Amino acid sequence: MIDDGSLTERKPAADLSEADLLALLRAGDDEAFEELIRRHGPQMLAVIRRYLPEESDAQDALQEALLSVFKAIERFQGDSSLATWLHRIAVNAALMRLRTRRRRPEKPIEDLLPHFSDDGHRTEPRADWSVRPDDAAQNAELRGIVRTAIDELPESYRTILLLRDIEERSTEEVADLLELSLANVKTRLHRARQALRELLDRRLGESGRPGEMMR
Amino acid sequence: MSDEHLSCGEHRHDLSCREICDFMMAYLDGELPAGELAVFQEHMSLCPPCVQYLDTYKKTIALSKQCLDKEAAADPCSNAPKPPPVPDALVKAILAARKKSP
Numbered sequence: 001m002i003d004d005g006s007l008t009e010r011k012p013a014a015d016l017s018e019a020d021l022l023a024l025l026r027a028g029d030d031e032a033f034e035e036l037i038r039r040h041g042p043q044m045l046a047v048i049r050r051y052l053p054e055e056s057d058a059q060d061a062l063q064e065a066l067l068s069v070f071k072a073i074e075r076f077q078g079d080s081s082l083a084t085w086l087h088r089i090a091v092n093a094a095l096m097r098l099r100t101r102r103r104r105p106e107k108p109i110e111d112l113l114p115h116f117s118d119d120g121h122r123t124e125p126r127a128d129w130s131v132r133p134d135d136a137a138q139n140a141e142l143r144g145i146v147r148t149a150i151d152e153l154p155e156s157y158r159t160i161l162l163l164r165d166i167e168e169r170s171t172e173e174v175a176d177l178l179e180l181s182l183a184n185v186k187t188r189l190h191r192a193r194q195a196l197r198e199l200l201d202r203r204l205g206e207s208g209r210p211g212e213m214m215r
Numbered sequence: 216m217s218d219e220h221l222s223c224g225e226h227r228h229d230l231s232c233r234e235i236c237d238f239m240m241a242y243l244d245g246e247l248p249a250g251e252l253a254v255f256q257e258h259m260s261l262c263p264p265c266v267q268y269l270d271t272y273k274k275t276i277a278l279s280k281q282c283l284d285k286e287a288a289a290d291p292c293s294n295a296p297k298p299p300p301v302p303d304a305l306v307k308a309i310l311a312a313r314k315k316s317p
């Protein structure tokens with residue numbers, strides 16, 4: 001146990017280094033836990049909200065995530081950064097919550113899949129796609145459009161897109177996590193990307209030339 | 216066989232755009248078997264709308280990576296707001312739940 005006497009003077013929790021915070025957490029220090037929530041909770045909650053847009057679900061998942069952090073902190077080895085470890089726990093808690101809560105009716109994805117003419121021909125995209133992905137760093141409006149479009153995906157497709165394309169988990173890992181076949185994960189990822197492409201096609205079209213969004 | 220090709224809207228389809236679309240992910244992952252890859256490339260060489268679709272499909276993936284920082288930590292834009300703080304009531308509820316849990 002670390003007692004207050006072992007530190008020359010007790011710093012305000014907000015000034016603790018990550019190493020000192022960890023030492024106090026392992027010792028079960030109450031203030032350190034509160035500081036952990038205040039320091040890392042916002043990022044964890046932001047990640048959880050991607051999977052669970054409804055606030056009450058997201059808050060429940062954060063609580064579950066942090067309770068498992070409190071139980072597992074002694075086993076945290078420090079071979080990844082604390083933020084990375086917490087991120088993983090947050091994603092797992094969000095997935096657990098998705099699994100256990102009552103299923104909600106989901107919008108059909110078909111409306112968002114590409115349209116072909118009866119003989120299988122493609123119809124042209126509408127929007128101006130001259131935007132470069134690198135522009136995103138400079139362009140808050142573009143980031144907002146993309147995030148909103150991802151939120152609009154039907155839940156089961158959004159989850160797979162987040163895990164594969166944002167978290168960069170493997171198809172095998174996603175299949176395990178969601179108890180789906182590999183083929184099913186692949187099909188759903190492809191549909192999710194197509195649906196997101198369609199949503200962006202509509203949004204980028206509405207905003208006029210994306211280049212002009214840059215200020 | 217190339218003589219028979221008409222242009223898109225008119226061009227000959229060994230596979231329709233709809234079927235070609237289903238190859239795109241495997242193509243990008245380098246997982247298309249040789250025979251299908253040849254058909255895919257042939258179609259792409261003749262069908263500008265499918266080329267454009269593939270381009271925007273790739274951009275969609277790149278944009279989602281760029282716009283959602285993996286760990287939601289540092290927003291790539293330096294002057295963008297950090298994620299909002301955890302609501303006080305929730306912090307208190309979590310600390311209380313910790314005391315209760317074994």
Ligand SMILES: [Zn+2]
Nearest residue numbers: 122232262265
């Ligand atoms: Zn085509």
